[in-house]
Amino acid sequence: MKKTFSTPTRGLSIFSTLVLILSLSLSGCKDDKDEALPTLEINKHSISLALEGGSEEIILSTNQSWSIHTESSWLTLDPASGKGDAKVKVSANKNTDYQLRETTLTITAGSLIEKVTVSQPGLEPVLSVNPQVMEFEVAGGHQTLAITSNVKWTTSFSEETDWISLQVSADSTSMEITASPNTTTESREVTLTFNGDQHKTAALTITQEEPELATIAELRNLTANTKTDYIWVKGLVTSDKEGKNIDEKNMIIQDASGNAIALQFTTKHDIALGTQVNVLLNGGSKTTVNGLNAIGSLSTALLSPQPTPTITVNPTVKTIANILAGEVADGLLIQLNEVEFKDITKTYGDQPILWNSSEELVLSTLETATFAKEKVSDKNGFVTGHLTQNGGWKLLLRNLDDVKHMTSPRKYDKPQLKLDANAHTFDQQGGEFVVNVTTNSSVRWTVNVSANADWCTVQPSSGTGSASFTVTVAAYAGTGNRTATLTVTADKADPAIVEITQTTIGQREYALSKLAESNLGAKLAATEENILGPNYKETWGLYYQWGRNVGFPHTGATATVPASEEITAEKAQTMTEFITSSNGDWLLNPGSATTWEARAGSSPCPAGYHVPTKDDLIQFFPSNEASGTFATTQSRVIYEKLVDRPGVPDRTLYVGDGTSKIYAIKKFETADAYALRFEMLGQIGKNLYLKITEFLGNEETYFDNATDAEASFNKATATEVRILPLAGMLSFQDGVTLQAPGAASWYWLDAKMRCIYMLNTTKIYENGAQCGYAQPIRCVKD
Known part of the structure; x- marks a missing residue:
């Protein structure tokens, strides 16, 4: 402890000493003790x-x-x-x-x-936020940010932002952050910075995912009324609003893969032909517009033209026969070569007919079209336009440029003979059949019956202009089929032919008889008794990756190996492991193989059978999604090109009950007609199955509603039945996960990435699937 004292001064002077002595003598009455010093x-x-x-x-x-x-x-x-x-x-x-x-x-x-x-000490300045990264889904929403701070702060965004709003709590310890729905086609990000006193800062990164990019093919496969929120599509506009042959609120876009779809907006758009667009489909849904697959109820505010197109679309060359056979999708921009207008006195607004001397296609022209009152071209050449299925297949011109290449001399003004039947089959009882002849003039024609066919006669054997003749076939008790050829000729006209066949008892086969009765590798036959029994999964069979002849059980593969450069198509045929992949194909170098045997080297089916082709499929299955959708299939007749009559489009009548049954008459109005009934039975998620029933008919077989169709099947004395269980498929990612068992199924076709698709009670039709999935196979007789 420090001490403080008052210390006497040393070295007194003589004077000071005298004063001190005098002072002491004068104070002789005081205490002799010294007074204490201050401390x-x-x-x-x-x-x-x-x-x-x-x-x-x-x-x-x-x-x-x-x-x-x-x-x-x-x-x-x-x-x-x-x-x-x-x-x-x-x-x-x-x-x-x-x-x-x-x-x-x-x-x-x-x-x-x-x-x-x-x-x-003073306070330590604090300013922090939690979390530091905030992610929003495309639909937007609300999230809460925690704020820890003992300084005053303000906020600022890294860029101008209109999709984020902020609400600070009363005590400033939290903030509600709201993101609006992402109506762009890209993900977005912004940084929110907190600027505090004492040079303190904190930052929050806010991100929002982008809407899903869908391909046009995926949009076409949507079921009716499916919502398309937070999905966007890109494509090149192939329709022309200036030609006014399409509603001003509509457009057609197409992508490089050859798929097209119509877009219907709630207001007029100003997008020109040839513009590439990105379209956010919020508020829209799958629909049909004038015979076109479409997404409707869209906003033009979500339509973004792109300054530099990256998609190139060239018309796809097709024939009228291709179109009538249902081989061309609606909306597609096509080119028809060597065609001309049948009647050159008509205008484009008169719905004129294009033809190539044998097939015809109607033009569809709106009254509002700028060229509606123009006379049709009187030349031959190629025509461009969109296909629509509005009351039958029609071609939709965009403007007069679509016919500017019709510059060659006409070819088909010579007499033309067209028959409404090119072939007919009689059973052993014989009978009569009327053939209608259509000509483009009053030319006289003659019918000649091939030699040694006196059992087949025609009446009349000649005629003038458009008329008809009756074919009469006698009863037949012989063995083996007999045939006759009817040739219709006219001066300067190409002949027309009718092939007549008469069969004996038992000669006709069911179309379904070609389809194997069970899935490949199944332990139990696909019968209703088995599929409704406790061991129904044993009817599912083995599951195959496309182009691999190695099957896996529904319980999944016991061993897997990832796809690699070392695994070739040949090597994969002897491997027992499931080949997993991330891109959907088990073969990293797929090459150019487009059929099963081209990739695998052989078929997994037993001798005498093969993996079904598209031509096989059309004989006993709906040919397109519209015909195979249970809820919307209506009475209609379409052209289908069946494998056993190459080059000749047959007609098929479709009828639906609006719930879980579809009826069809293949080879409609011919002696070879046969009826099919498709019905979904069993329990969804368990043992759901498709039952196909067939009876053999003739040219008189007809129904135009579900009640009459069901009655026809009830009256049938003989039928053929096939059961296809909805067995799901094994995931290409792990080879173990069985997707949608008892609810959906994908049966492989011979064509790469194509399959028979069945979805609960919704639809049955041909669709696509990635090669890496493992799916069942139902073989077909050679």
Whole structure:
């Protein structure tokens, strides 16, 4: 402890000594003892108080009266003055400032002084947020941000942002952040910065996922009324609003893969032909517009033209026969070569007919079209336009440029003969059949019956212009089929032919008889008894990756190996492992193989059978999605090119009950007609199956509603039945996960990535699937 004293001065002068002696003599009545000297000592000269406040003591030792003085109001001294020894409590409250507080205490005791420094640290500035990254789904939404801070702050965005809104809580400890739906075609990101006092900052990164990019093919495969929110599509506009042969609110787009779809907006658009567009499909749904697959109820505000097209679309060259056979999708921009208008006196608005001397196709032209009142071209050449199935297949011209290449001389003004039947089959009982002849003039024609066919006669055997003749076939008791050829000729006209066949008892076969009765590798036959029994899964058979002749059970593969450069198509045929992949194909170098045997080298089916082709499929299955959708199939007749009559489009009548049954008459209005009934039975998610029933008919077989169709099947004396279980498929990612068992199924076709698709009670039709999936196979007889 420091001591402070008052010390006598040394070296007195003679004068001072005399004064001192005199003083002592005069004070002889006082105490002889010397008076005590002043002292002051303290136990510390510095004090550090905590940020949160507190107190410390100073211990004073003095023989004097004392006081303590400070200039700072944040300190409390207790006591601040006194006499003699004492303890002084130095106190301070929490420092709520960010600066260090310092002051000096001056302690005075008589003539003595001591000083004590007192300090208290300032607040540490704090500003932080949690989380630091916030992710929103494409639909937007609300999320809460926690804020920890002891400084004042403001916020700013890294860029101008209109899709984020902020709401700060009353105590500023949280913030509600709201993201609006992403109506762009890209993901988006912005940084929210908190700028605080004391140079403190914090940042939040906000991201929002982009809408899903869908291909046009995927949109076409949507079921009716499916919503398309948060999906976008890109394509090249192939329709022409300036030609006005399409509603001003509609457009048709096509992508490089050769798929097209119509888009219907709620207001007029101003997008020109040849513009590439990105379209967000929010608010839309799958529909049909004037015979076109379409997405309807769209907003033009979500339509974005692209400055530089990256998609190139060239018309696809097709024939009228291709179109009538249902081999061309609606909306597609096509080119028809060497065609001409049948009647050159008509205008484009008269719905004129294009033809190639044998097949005909109607033009569909709106009254609003700029060329509706123009006379049709009187030349031959190629025509471009969109296909629509509005009351039958029709061609939709865009403008007169679509016919500008009709510059060659006409070819088909010579007499033309067209028959409404090119072949007919009689059973052993014989009978009559009427053939209608259509000509483009009053030319006289003659019917000749092939030699040695006196059992087949025609009446009349000649005629003029458009007329008809009756074919009469006698009863037949022989063995083996017999045939006759009817040739219709006219001067300068190409002949027309009718092939007549008469069969004996038992000669006709069911179309379904070619389809194997069970799935490949199944332990139980696909019968209703088995599929409704406890071991129904044994009817599912083995599952095959496309182009691999190695099957896997429905329980999944016991061993897997990832796809690699070392695995070739040939090597994969002897491997027992499931080949997993991330891109959907088990073969990293797929090459150009487009059929099963081209990739695998052989068929997995037993001798005498093969993996079904598209031509096989059309004989006993709906040919397209519209015909195979249970809820929407209506009575209609379409052209289908059946495998056993190459080059000749047959007609098929379709009828639906609107729930779970579809009826069809293949080879409609011919002696070879046969009826099919498709019905979904069993329990969804368990043992759901498709039952196909067939009976053999003839040219008289007809029904135009589900009630009459069902009655026809009930009256049939003989039928053929096939059961196809909805067995799901094994995932290409792990070879173990069985997707949609008892709810959907994909049966492989011979063509790459094509399959028979069946979805609960919704639809049955040909669709696509990635090669890496493992799916069942139902073989077909060679």
